[in-house]
Amino acid sequence: MKVESKGRFRRGSASPRLITFRGGTHPPQSKELTRDREIRPGPEVKEVAIMLSQHIGAACQPIVREGNMVQAGQKIGDSDAFVSAPVHSPITGKVKEIGLRSHAVLGRSPAIVVEAYAYNPVKRPSFKIEDFDESKYSSGQICEAVRQAGIVGMGGAGFPTRVKIEPSPETPKKTLIINGCECEPYITCDYRIMLEWTDQIIAGIKLARKACGCSEIFIGIEDNKPEAIEALDSALKRTPNCENIKIVSVKTKYPQGGERQLIKAILKKNVPTGGIPPMIGVLVANVATVAAIAEAVVCNWPLTHRVVTVTGDAIANPGNYYVPIGTSVEDLIGFCGGVTKKSAKVIIGGPMMGIAIADLKTPITKTAGAITILTKEQVGKKLERLQTPCIHCGKCLEVCPENLVPTKIAHAVKNNLWEVAENYYISACNECGCCSYVCPANIELTGYIRTGKIFLARQKKLMPA
Amino acid sequence: MLSKITISCAPHIGQPLSTRRIMVDVIIGLVPVMAAAGYYFRIRAPILIGTCVVASVVTEWLCNLLRKGTNSVGDFSAVVTGIILALSLPPGFPVWGAVIGSVFSIAVGKMVFGGLGANIFNPAMVGRAFLTASFGVLMTTWTVPATIKGVKMSRIAPENVVDARTQATPLAWSKLAIKQKYGANRYSEENFKATVTGEVGGCLGETCVIALLIGGVYLLIRGTIKFHIPLAVLVSAFIFAAIAYLGNSYRYVQPLFHLTSGGLLLGAFFIATDPVTAPLTVKGKWIYGVGIGVMTMLIRIAGEYPEGVMYAVLLMNSVTPLIDRLCKPTPAGGKPRA
Numbered sequence: 001m002k003v004e005s006k007g008r009f010r011r012g013s014a015s016p017r018l019i020t021f022r023g024g025t026h027p028p029q030s031k032e033l034t035r036d037r038e039i040r041p042g043p044e045v046k047e048v049a050i051m052l053s054q055h056i057g058a059a060c061q062p063i064v065r066e067g068n069m070v071q072a073g074q075k076i077g078d079s080d081a082f083v084s085a086p087v088h089s090p091i092t093g094k095v096k097e098i099g100l101r102s103h104a105v106l107g108r109s110p111a112i113v114v115e116a117y118a119y120n121p122v123k124r125p126s127f128k129i130e131d132f133d134e135s136k137y138s139s140g141q142i143c144e145a146v147r148q149a150g151i152v153g154m155g156g157a158g159f160p161t162r163v164k165i166e167p168s169p170e171t172p173k174k175t176l177i178i179n180g181c182e183c184e185p186y187i188t189c190d191y192r193i194m195l196e197w198t199d200q201i202i203a204g205i206k207l208a209r210k211a212c213g214c215s216e217i218f219i220g221i222e223d224n225k226p227e228a229i230e231a232l233d234s235a236l237k238r239t240p241n242c243e244n245i246k247i248v249s250v251k252t253k254y255p256q257g258g259e260r261q262l263i264k265a266i267l268k269k270n271v272p273t274g275g276i277p278p279m280i281g282v283l284v285a286n287v288a289t290v291a292a293i294a295e296a297v298v299c300n301w302p303l304t305h306r307v308v309t310v311t312g313d314a315i316a317n318p319g320n321y322y323v324p325i326g327t328s329v330e331d332l333i334g335f336c337g338g339v340t341k342k343s344a345k346v347i348i349g350g351p352m353m354g355i356a357i358a359d360l361k362t363p364i365t366k367t368a369g370a371i372t373i374l375t376k377e378q379v380g381k382k383l384e385r386l387q388t389p390c391i392h393c394g395k396c397l398e399v400c401p402e403n404l405v406p407t408k409i410a411h412a413v414k415n416n417l418w419e420v421a422e423n424y425y426i427s428a429c430n431e432c433g434c435c436s437y438v439c440p441a442n443i444e445l446t447g448y449i450r451t452g453k454i455f456l457a458r459q460k461k462l463m464p465a
Numbered sequence: 466m467l468s469k470i471t472i473s474c475a476p477h478i479g480q481p482l483s484t485r486r487i488m489v490d491v492i493i494g495l496v497p498v499m500a501a502a503g504y505y506f507r508i509r510a511p512i513l514i515g516t517c518v519v520a521s522v523v524t525e526w527l528c529n530l531l532r533k534g535t536n537s538v539g540d541f542s543a544v545v546t547g548i549i550l551a552l553s554l555p556p557g558f559p560v561w562g563a564v565i566g567s568v569f570s571i572a573v574g575k576m577v578f579g580g581l582g583a584n585i586f587n588p589a590m591v592g593r594a595f596l597t598a599s600f601g602v603l604m605t606t607w608t609v610p611a612t613i614k615g616v617k618m619s620r621i622a623p624e625n626v627v628d629a630r631t632q633a634t635p636l637a638w639s640k641l642a643i644k645q646k647y648g649a650n651r652y653s654e655e656n657f658k659a660t661v662t663g664e665v666g667g668c669l670g671e672t673c674v675i676a677l678l679i680g681g682v683y684l685l686i687r688g689t690i691k692f693h694i695p696l697a698v699l700v701s702a703f704i705f706a707a708i709a710y711l712g713n714s715y716r717y718v719q720p721l722f723h724l725t726s727g728g729l730l731l732g733a734f735f736i737a738t739d740p741v742t743a744p745l746t747v748k749g750k751w752i753y754g755v756g757i758g759v760m761t762m763l764i765r766i767a768g769e770y771p772e773g774v775m776y777a778v779l780l781m782n783s784v785t786p787l788i789d790r791l792c793k794p795t796p797a798g799g800k801p802r803a
Contacts, residue, residue: 022797027478185478260798273798345477346470356472372477379477388484388540389582393740394691403797405745428796433476440482441582447474 018223020251021264023401025434027185027254027352029224034188034311037319039196041122042308043335048326049101049111050076050087054365055152056159057083062112068095072120073302075148076112085160085366086150090304090324093117102359104348104368111363114326122322125299129199129239132298134206139167142211142297149296150303150366155179155190155257155286156349158367161293164283165211171278176214177266178205180221180228180287181250181257184350187370189307190287192320194221194228197291198235204290205245207297212283217245219287220262224252254352255432259284261401273402273428288369303366310336312373314343323364329371330360344379347372352433388441396435396445402428406435410445413452418459421452429453484581488541490689494680495548495735501663501673505610506556510669514551516560520567521547528576542581546570549589549735552670553728553775554596556608562600566592586782587742590775597775607634607666634666635659635726639718640771660725671728681734690738693747697754698733698761699724705762717766729761732774742782749785749792756781 053059060077070076070089078086093116101111137145147162167173178201182190194201209217221229229249236242250256250265260271263282271277277284288307295301304325311318316337323332329346333339347354348368364371396406405424412420426449435445502510525543529536550570554563570592578584597604635656659665663673671677684690706720723729728736737743737757744753757777764773 025480027476027480264797270798272802273796274801275798342469344469344471345473347475347477349475351475351477353475354477355475356470356477358470358472374477379471388537389580391484391487391542391582391740392743392745393487394745397745397794401797403794405794407745424793425796425801428798428801431475437476437479438482439479440484440487442479442483444474446476450474 018251042321042323049363154288174281183257204294309370399434410448497676501676517551518547524571636771693750701758728774
């Protein structure tokens, strides 16, 4: 089945090479914990905390006051900035507080806390593919609906989708790549969406295609998900007007789902260092994002819920849940039966790029695809702080998908040699974590590089050239 | 259950391979070589290897004590250095000399630079170079393998050669051939088999080609070393020797004979591949390997010494940082536009 799908969905003719990029690594997948668990409604929460910054770009300003009543789906925060996305309340209730909450990346940052007022069942807006006709919507309408719905890249980056899909004269977009790779270990939310919301994804792809004017569309899926490939393939066959949408089965390798890596694998093109995909006429969107686009445009429903995979050996009932955005990690863990084993780390996201959190009250944001709870055994040597000296084994060079020299950059950062770090292209690092993963000396290469990038960014802000 | 959670930067998992595991792999790869040394040189092998390992580890431990740093003995790199130094000594080398060499290897070759990962030169080769400079005669006095019947395991100098199989070393012989225009060609044909099995004079671990190949292949399969450096060393040395042989087959021995004799294989698989002193990039590894191969053959054919692996490795070690700078890889997306 697996081998067959590789051959059948390969783009072009009988090229024996697998579709992939250079470098990368193979961490244990560990997806079996949740891959067969259907998406189920998440907890019916009493309180949600909606972070005002869940995306790249300007943070929202609250447009409600403490004590106001809000409806489910009501916009509660917005911004005038172009690169931004509004936030909405997933539940009907009362604004309890506008205060600081823990954010996985930004630390303590402003959030709107909404207390549930009445019965708030977790329900998806109903979507029927039979009634769907993309010719009803114009490009401008779609972009506006996406903007109003507050849709951002749900794969993790959180770039406002409207900015991405809106056609721009300087960088005309030709190719749209739908990212269904989900290369991060443990996470299965995109996989379940592809299986269960197949029609909605296809509708979303059609809408995105219409909005951005792309003429060729690829859906990239790793070859460890033959069922997802099958589901999307049969859906494409029975849906009219899908001729230019092709499924590409790409090699299962981390970080295949990285934007740049996926473009390299499918189109054999490199996105310029420091550049973005539109520079080469490409647009990449996650499957969850396009599903949200369909919901926003067709059902006129904003992005208030998302599928979150709650997983890890320590959790009692791992699974994929449709969760209101703003639910605290603690509530979600409690809903999944709590933890059964001694756990070492609670991570928002997966183990390769996710962020370990200290405050369990941290709310789920639009970009949080998973809560991974790892036991001490699973974290293994990364729990020990011991780093031995670099022996120049070169394993980090082998796995770096961006063809960098992680050890040189990390040691430059360690020794405050900023010029050396920039000489070795520190800014080209996409922080995928492959180098730290393979390092036999247990050096936190990615950690050093990330620190260096933050430091350099601050330095540039202080002293503009 | 969630009372004690840790936060740290991503990634939160790692593969189990550690520096110690890499060093243990190298030691496993050296086992066939040590076994062959024990077979041909009997009790001398365990004595020298044991002495060098113990002296190296103790030196590292003492240096750590002096530096008041973390104790790095547990990474087993000193063990590897000790074994490789022992394997590159003549079998009859005195124990006190081996101790001096080991102490010099670890203390001057490695610890003064800051320990593992910081040294510029291969520590074992630094120790060996020191011994060659200090005890030249002892370092070129060879032992006849114990498996050759009729000849007692005795030390012999190049001057009083009894017959082809009890000569000094194959390379000393080919050097004599170059100098005296002796019948080098015939010699190498007669003794090619002996250089493969290891039944010839030479350093403890360099004689048995079969054992070296087994160990080298093990390291390649385990992924401990990459094929680039050994291949570059061997191919470039072969081509160099082939050109010399084609130019004057009377003076110079066959190219394959150069590969099987002397320390070329030990150097290619176990010494040149020391990651600390080799370049990081693949391109750099090719340059480094070719440099060692060519330099070795230059010394063997045109130099004063019969063997040149040690100096070739040390010379290329010294340019490793330059090679790395020269071979800086371009990012996947090309150079960023300024």
